[in-house]
Amino acid sequence: MEKNLKLTLEYLGTNYYGWQLLPNKPTVQGKVKEALETVLRHEVKLIGASRTDAGVHALGQVANFFTSKEIPLNDLKRALNGLLPPDIKVTKVEEVPEDFHARRSAKGKLYRYRLFLREVPSPFEFQRSWFVPYRLDLKAMEEAARLFLGTKDFTTFSKSDRKREVNPIRTIDKIELVKEGYVLELLFVGRSFLRHMIRVITATLIEVGKGKLRPEEVEKLFEARSREAAPYLAPPYGLYLERVYYEDYPY
Amino acid sequence: MEKNLKLTLEYLGTNYYGWQLLPNKPTVQGKVKEALETVLRHEVKLIGASRTDAGVHALGQVANFFTSKEIPLNDLKRALNGLLPPDIKVTKVEEVPEDFHARRSAKGKLYRYRLFLREVPSPFEFQRSWFVPYRLDLKAMEEAARLFLGTKDFTTFSKSDRKREVNPIRTIDKIELVKEGYVLELLFVGRSFLRHMIRVITATLIEVGKGKLRPEEVEKLFEARSREAAPYLAPPYGLYLERVYYEDYPY
Numbered sequence: 001m002e003k004n005l006k007l008t009l010e011y012l013g014t015n016y017y018g019w020q021l022l023p024n025k026p027t028v029q030g031k032v033k034e035a036l037e038t039v040l041r042h043e044v045k046l047i048g049a050s051r052t053d054a055g056v057h058a059l060g061q062v063a064n065f066f067t068s069k070e071i072p073l074n075d076l077k078r079a080l081n082g083l084l085p086p087d088i089k090v091t092k093v094e095e096v097p098e099d100f101h102a103r104r105s106a107k108g109k110l111y112r113y114r115l116f117l118r119e120v121p122s123p124f125e126f127q128r129s130w131f132v133p134y135r136l137d138l139k140a141m142e143e144a145a146r147l148f149l150g151t152k153d154f155t156t157f158s159k160s161d162r163k164r165e166v167n168p169i170r171t172i173d174k175i176e177l178v179k180e181g182y183v184l185e186l187l188f189v190g191r192s193f194l195r196h197m198i199r200v201i202t203a204t205l206i207e208v209g210k211g212k213l214r215p216e217e218v219e220k221l222f223e224a225r226s227r228e229a230a231p232y233l234a235p236p237y238g239l240y241l242e243r244v245y246y247e248d249y250p251y
Numbered sequence: 252m253e254k255n256l257k258l259t260l261e262y263l264g265t266n267y268y269g270w271q272l273l274p275n276k277p278t279v280q281g282k283v284k285e286a287l288e289t290v291l292r293h294e295v296k297l298i299g300a301s302r303t304d305a306g307v308h309a310l311g312q313v314a315n316f317f318t319s320k321e322i323p324l325n326d327l328k329r330a331l332n333g334l335l336p337p338d339i340k341v342t343k344v345e346e347v348p349e350d351f352h353a354r355r356s357a358k359g360k361l362y363r364y365r366l367f368l369r370e371v372p373s374p375f376e377f378q379r380s381w382f383v384p385y386r387l388d389l390k391a392m393e394e395a396a397r398l399f400l401g402t403k404d405f406t407t408f409s410k411s412d413r414k415r416e417v418n419p420i421r422t423i424d425k426i427e428l429v430k431e432g433y434v435l436e437l438l439f440v441g442r443s444f445l446r447h448m449i450r451v452i453t454a455t456l457i458e459v460g461k462g463k464l465r466p467e468e469v470e471k472l473f474e475a476r477s478r479e480a481a482p483y484l485a486p487p488y489g490l491y492l493e494r495v496y497y498e499d500y501p502y
Contacts, residue, residue, distance in 0.1 A: 011374050075369070081371055086377040087374045089374055113409075119343070120328070122340065123261050123262050123263040123338045126263075127337075221279060
C-alpha cells in the first residue's frame, strides 16, 4: 500500500540555492530528496509547500512524498536526520490522506522577516537578519502595514515573471510588528504570496520607518502596478518561512 | 598623551582557535590586534579579560590597550568594525583610567552555558549550544548547583595545568538555571574561573539531570581533588562569556 508522508522541516538557508531542485547546485529539496532515496531505496518525488529563495530560512517548511516501503515513521525521521547536514533537519514525519498535497492543500502561510536595528551589527545575527542601523518610526510602519491588508493587486510588490502569467491578486490577512531589544520582526500571514512579495513589502515598510516614504504614498505604489515603482528588495537572509497552515488556518 | 582604551567585544568563536594570540592560527585577539594596528599604525599590546577557548563565544569580552594617537572613539569603533570580519564586532570603545587592566581589574565574570534539549537538533543552534536530547531533572540539577556555590577547591572541576601551579580555590557567587522552550541556560557568576571549570561543572550538572549522578555524590567529587573523578567536559560551543564586571560586580 502506498502511503503519503508529510515532512516538517527546519533549515538555515545560507548554504543553499533555495528550496527548489537545481542541477549541480546544493538545494534544500535536493538534500532532502537524496536522504529520502538513500533510506527508502526508490526514487522520490518530493513536493514542497513553498519555493523559498536562496538564503531564505525555514522553521516550518512542509513537504510530502509517496512510498510503499514499510518503515516506522520515527525510524525514518531519525535516519533522515542522521543523513541530513546540520543545517537541515526534519522535525516531524506524519502519514496524511492520499489527497494531501504540500503546496495545493495549503490554506495559508506565516512568514517572519527579522531585522537587527543596533548601530553595530551582531556576530550572532550575521546572515540571520537584515542589519538596519537606523531609528525607525514603528507607528508609521504599523500605519503603512495596514494598507497591505486584504485582497489587492500586488503587481508593484512582486517580481515580474516573464515566463508565465501569474495572478497578481493576493490576500494578506495579518501583518504584525514585534520589537524586542534590537530585534524587530514583521510577521506576515496570508493565503499565498507572490515571488519576492514579502521582501518588497518589507523594504517598503522600512522606507516608511526611515521617513523616506509616507504611509499615504503606499496607495500610489499600488496604483502604479509596476515593480519599478516600489523600493528595492529586502535581503533573503532575514526571511523565515515559519509555518504552513492546512485545515488549521485561522482566517 | 597616552590613553588607555577599553573595548567591549562580541564574537562567534566557531572559526577561531580561541581568544589568545597563536602563531599562524586565526584567533580573536589576533584579528582585533591586526585591525587596531591597521587603524592606529603602531604596534598594539592588547590585554583580554578572559582567555576564551577555541569555539567559545562572547557577548561581552573586554580588552584594553594604550595609544597616543588622537582619534575620536566613535570613529575608531566604526573603523575597527569595518575591518573586522562579521563574526567579531566591537560594541563599545571607552577611555579608562591609566591603571585599568582588562584582566587584573576584573572583579567578576558572568558566563552562560546554552543547551538545546529537543529530540531533533536545530539548524539554528548548530555550534551555538550543546545538543542534549534527554529529559533532564531540573530540580535535581538546581539542588546540585547549590553545592558549587561559595569558596571551594575546584581541582576536580578544572583542567590540570602541568606547566604552572594554579590556586584551585575559587568562589562562585551564583548559578542559575533558566529554561525557555527547548533552551536551557546555566548562568555562572564568579570572581574568576579555572580553565574548563564551567564546562566540567556543566557536564556534571547534566549527569545529575539525567539521573546518572546524585546531588549528594557531588560532595565526593570535590573531596577526590582529581580531574579524573568528574565527568567529561561539555563542548566549548555552548559557552558564552556574557559580561566582565569591574566596579559594578554585584557580590
